[in-house]
Amino acid sequence: DIQMTQSPSSLSASVGDRVTITCRASRSINSYLNWYQQKPGKAPKLLIYAASSLQSGVPSRFSGSGSGTDFTLTISILQPEDFATYYCQQSYNTPLTFGGGTKVEMK
Protein backbone atom coordinates (compact mmCIF):
# COMPACT_ATOMS: atom_id res chain seq x y z
CA ASP A 1 0.00 0.00 0.00
CA ILE A 2 1.10 3.57 -0.65
CA GLN A 3 1.73 5.51 2.56
CA MET A 4 0.86 9.19 2.68
CA THR A 5 2.66 11.45 5.17
CA GLN A 6 1.42 14.95 5.89
CA SER A 7 3.30 17.70 7.65
CA PRO A 8 2.84 19.43 9.91
CA SER A 9 0.18 17.55 11.85
CA SER A 10 -1.04 20.88 13.17
CA LEU A 11 -0.26 24.55 12.77
CA SER A 12 -1.35 27.85 14.25
CA ALA A 13 -2.07 30.73 11.93
CA SER A 14 -3.86 34.06 11.79
CA VAL A 15 -6.43 35.37 9.37
CA GLY A 16 -4.58 36.76 6.38
CA ASP A 17 -1.61 34.39 6.68
CA ARG A 18 -0.30 32.26 3.87
CA VAL A 19 -0.51 28.60 4.87
CA THR A 20 1.33 25.68 3.29
CA ILE A 21 0.73 22.00 4.00
CA THR A 22 2.85 19.25 2.52
CA CYS A 23 2.09 15.66 1.66
CA ARG A 24 4.60 12.98 0.69
CA ALA A 25 3.84 9.63 -0.91
CA SER A 26 5.92 6.53 -0.20
CA ARG A 27 6.37 6.08 -3.95
CA SER A 28 5.51 7.97 -7.08
CA ILE A 29 1.82 8.60 -7.64
CA ASN A 30 2.24 10.89 -10.64
CA SER A 31 -0.43 13.55 -10.09
CA TYR A 32 -3.05 11.32 -8.47
CA LEU A 33 -3.24 13.45 -5.34
CA ASN A 34 -6.34 15.02 -3.84
CA TRP A 35 -6.98 17.40 -0.96
CA TYR A 36 -10.00 17.54 1.34
CA GLN A 37 -11.11 19.93 4.04
CA GLN A 38 -13.06 18.73 7.07
CA LYS A 39 -14.67 20.80 9.78
CA PRO A 40 -15.70 19.30 13.14
CA GLY A 41 -18.80 17.15 12.91
CA LYS A 42 -19.01 17.57 9.14
CA ALA A 43 -18.23 15.45 6.12
CA PRO A 44 -15.02 16.04 4.19
CA LYS A 45 -15.18 18.41 1.24
CA LEU A 46 -13.10 18.03 -1.91
CA LEU A 47 -10.85 21.02 -2.55
CA ILE A 48 -8.26 19.91 -5.10
CA TYR A 49 -8.02 16.87 -7.35
CA ALA A 50 -5.26 15.65 -9.66
CA ALA A 51 -2.73 17.62 -7.59
CA SER A 52 -3.65 21.06 -8.90
CA SER A 53 -7.21 21.13 -10.26
CA LEU A 54 -9.57 23.27 -8.21
CA GLN A 55 -12.93 21.63 -7.51
CA SER A 56 -15.90 23.66 -8.72
CA GLY A 57 -17.05 26.19 -6.14
CA VAL A 58 -13.82 26.17 -4.12
CA PRO A 59 -12.30 29.63 -3.59
CA SER A 60 -9.24 30.46 -5.65
CA ARG A 61 -7.17 31.13 -2.53
CA PHE A 62 -6.73 27.35 -2.39
CA SER A 63 -4.13 25.89 -4.70
CA GLY A 64 -2.25 22.63 -5.07
CA SER A 65 1.03 21.69 -6.64
CA GLY A 66 3.47 18.83 -7.01
CA SER A 67 3.91 15.53 -8.77
CA GLY A 68 5.64 12.24 -8.15
CA THR A 69 6.02 11.99 -4.38
CA ASP A 70 5.89 15.55 -3.05
CA PHE A 71 2.81 17.75 -2.98
CA THR A 72 1.69 21.02 -1.46
CA LEU A 73 -1.62 22.62 -0.55
CA THR A 74 -1.45 26.40 -0.18
CA ILE A 75 -4.03 28.77 1.23
CA SER A 76 -2.91 32.17 -0.03
CA ILE A 77 -4.84 34.38 2.39
CA LEU A 78 -6.31 32.46 5.32
CA GLN A 79 -9.95 33.26 6.02
CA PRO A 80 -11.91 32.59 9.23
CA GLU A 81 -13.82 29.76 7.57
CA ASP A 82 -10.58 27.97 6.64
CA PHE A 83 -9.80 26.80 10.16
CA ALA A 84 -10.28 23.08 9.72
CA THR A 85 -8.42 19.81 9.20
CA TYR A 86 -6.95 19.06 5.79
CA TYR A 87 -6.28 15.61 4.36
CA CYS A 88 -4.39 14.49 1.30
CA GLN A 89 -5.35 11.29 -0.52
CA GLN A 90 -3.69 9.30 -3.25
CA SER A 91 -5.86 7.81 -5.97
CA TYR A 92 -3.03 6.23 -7.95
CA ASN A 93 -4.12 2.75 -6.95
CA THR A 94 -6.25 0.85 -4.49
CA PRO A 95 -6.40 0.84 -1.59
CA LEU A 96 -6.72 4.59 -1.79
CA THR A 97 -4.94 6.03 1.22
CA PHE A 98 -5.17 9.26 3.17
CA GLY A 99 -2.57 11.26 4.98
CA GLY A 100 -2.92 11.66 8.72
CA GLY A 101 -4.35 15.15 8.47
CA THR A 102 -3.21 18.69 9.26
CA LYS A 103 -5.24 20.73 11.71
CA VAL A 104 -5.13 24.46 11.03
CA GLU A 105 -5.86 26.32 14.25
CA MET A 106 -6.27 29.95 15.13
CA LYS A 107 -3.19 31.57 16.60
Add this chain to the structure above:
Amino acid sequence: EVQLLESGGDWVQPGGSLRLSCAASGFSFSNYAMTWVRQAPGKGLEWVSAISGRGGSTYYADSVKGRFTISRDNSRDTLYLQMNSLRAEDTAVYYCAKGPFYDASAYSDYWGQGTLVTVSS
Protein backbone atom coordinates in the same frame (compact mmCIF):
# COMPACT_ATOMS: atom_id res chain seq x y z
CA GLU B 1 -28.28 18.84 -6.40
CA VAL B 2 -26.31 15.75 -5.40
CA GLN B 3 -27.54 14.25 -2.15
CA LEU B 4 -26.24 11.18 -0.30
CA LEU B 5 -28.08 9.95 2.77
CA GLU B 6 -26.56 7.17 4.84
CA SER B 7 -28.55 5.02 7.23
CA GLY B 8 -28.21 1.79 9.18
CA GLY B 9 -25.62 2.82 11.73
CA ASP B 10 -26.21 1.37 15.16
CA TRP B 11 -24.66 -0.18 18.23
CA VAL B 12 -23.68 -3.83 17.76
CA GLN B 13 -21.75 -6.37 19.77
CA PRO B 14 -18.38 -7.72 18.60
CA GLY B 15 -18.89 -10.49 16.07
CA GLY B 16 -22.20 -9.04 14.97
CA SER B 17 -23.39 -7.80 11.59
CA LEU B 18 -24.82 -4.60 10.22
CA ARG B 19 -25.84 -3.32 6.79
CA LEU B 20 -25.38 0.30 5.89
CA SER B 21 -27.31 1.97 3.10
CA CYS B 22 -26.70 5.15 1.17
CA ALA B 23 -29.59 6.62 -0.82
CA ALA B 24 -28.42 8.79 -3.70
CA SER B 25 -30.24 11.48 -5.63
CA GLY B 26 -29.51 14.36 -7.95
CA PHE B 27 -27.31 12.46 -10.41
CA SER B 28 -27.38 9.44 -12.69
CA PHE B 29 -26.37 6.91 -10.05
CA SER B 30 -25.35 4.02 -12.30
CA ASN B 31 -22.84 6.19 -14.17
CA TYR B 32 -20.65 6.82 -11.14
CA ALA B 33 -18.45 4.82 -8.83
CA MET B 34 -19.24 4.94 -5.13
CA THR B 35 -17.03 4.65 -2.07
CA TRP B 36 -17.27 4.06 1.67
CA VAL B 37 -14.85 5.95 3.92
CA ARG B 38 -14.80 5.74 7.69
CA GLN B 39 -13.50 7.84 10.54
CA ALA B 40 -12.94 6.45 14.01
CA PRO B 41 -13.68 8.86 16.88
CA GLY B 42 -11.01 11.56 16.98
CA LYS B 43 -9.02 9.93 14.17
CA GLY B 44 -8.34 10.50 10.50
CA LEU B 45 -10.06 9.25 7.38
CA GLU B 46 -9.77 5.63 6.25
CA TRP B 47 -10.84 4.46 2.81
CA VAL B 48 -12.90 1.26 3.21
CA SER B 49 -14.29 0.09 -0.11
CA ALA B 50 -15.31 1.19 -3.57
CA ILE B 51 -17.48 -0.10 -6.39
CA SER B 52 -17.65 0.80 -10.07
CA GLY B 53 -20.75 2.21 -11.71
CA ARG B 54 -22.37 -1.07 -12.66
CA GLY B 55 -20.90 -2.98 -9.74
CA GLY B 56 -18.57 -5.13 -11.80
CA SER B 57 -15.46 -4.03 -9.95
CA THR B 58 -15.11 -3.85 -6.19
CA TYR B 59 -12.16 -2.95 -3.98
CA TYR B 60 -11.51 -3.27 -0.26
CA ALA B 61 -9.07 -2.12 2.37
CA ASP B 62 -7.08 -4.99 3.86
CA SER B 63 -8.60 -4.21 7.25
CA VAL B 64 -12.10 -5.20 6.06
CA LYS B 65 -11.40 -7.67 3.26
CA GLY B 66 -13.35 -10.89 3.79
CA ARG B 67 -15.66 -9.28 6.36
CA PHE B 68 -17.31 -6.40 4.47
CA THR B 69 -19.14 -6.51 1.15
CA ILE B 70 -19.96 -3.48 -0.95
CA SER B 71 -22.85 -3.62 -3.39
CA ARG B 72 -25.27 -1.36 -5.18
CA ASP B 73 -28.80 -1.48 -6.53
CA ASN B 74 -28.87 0.87 -9.48
CA SER B 75 -32.65 0.45 -9.83
CA ARG B 76 -33.01 1.95 -6.35
CA ASP B 77 -30.09 4.42 -6.54
CA THR B 78 -28.75 2.88 -3.36
CA LEU B 79 -25.31 1.82 -2.18
CA TYR B 80 -24.80 -0.79 0.54
CA LEU B 81 -22.10 -1.99 2.88
CA GLN B 82 -22.68 -5.36 4.51
CA MET B 83 -20.46 -5.60 7.57
CA ASN B 84 -19.93 -8.99 9.23
CA SER B 85 -17.69 -10.20 12.06
CA LEU B 86 -17.55 -6.68 13.43
CA ARG B 87 -14.73 -5.68 15.76
CA ALA B 88 -14.27 -2.86 18.21
CA GLU B 89 -11.85 -1.21 15.77
CA ASP B 90 -14.66 -0.93 13.21
CA THR B 91 -16.29 1.70 15.42
CA ALA B 92 -16.48 4.82 13.28
CA VAL B 93 -18.61 7.23 11.35
CA TYR B 94 -19.11 5.72 7.91
CA TYR B 95 -19.42 8.09 4.96
CA CYS B 96 -20.61 7.21 1.51
CA ALA B 97 -19.11 9.26 -1.27
CA LYS B 98 -19.59 9.67 -4.99
CA GLY B 99 -16.81 9.34 -7.53
CA PRO B 100 -16.31 11.77 -10.42
CA PHE B 101 -16.81 9.07 -13.04
CA TYR B 102 -17.38 5.35 -13.59
CA ASP B 103 -13.98 4.14 -12.39
CA ALA B 104 -13.85 3.12 -8.73
CA SER B 105 -10.25 4.13 -8.11
CA ALA B 106 -10.64 7.90 -8.04
CA TYR B 107 -11.30 10.71 -5.63
CA SER B 108 -14.72 11.51 -4.13
CA ASP B 109 -16.43 14.71 -5.14
CA TYR B 110 -19.56 14.53 -2.97
CA TRP B 111 -20.01 13.06 0.49
CA GLY B 112 -22.92 12.14 2.72
CA GLN B 113 -23.14 13.26 6.34
CA GLY B 114 -22.22 9.87 7.73
CA THR B 115 -23.74 7.22 9.96
CA LEU B 116 -22.24 6.06 13.25
CA VAL B 117 -21.39 2.42 13.86
CA THR B 118 -20.46 1.47 17.41
CA VAL B 119 -19.08 -1.99 18.12
CA SER B 120 -18.96 -2.70 21.82
CA SER B 121 -19.98 -5.26 24.36
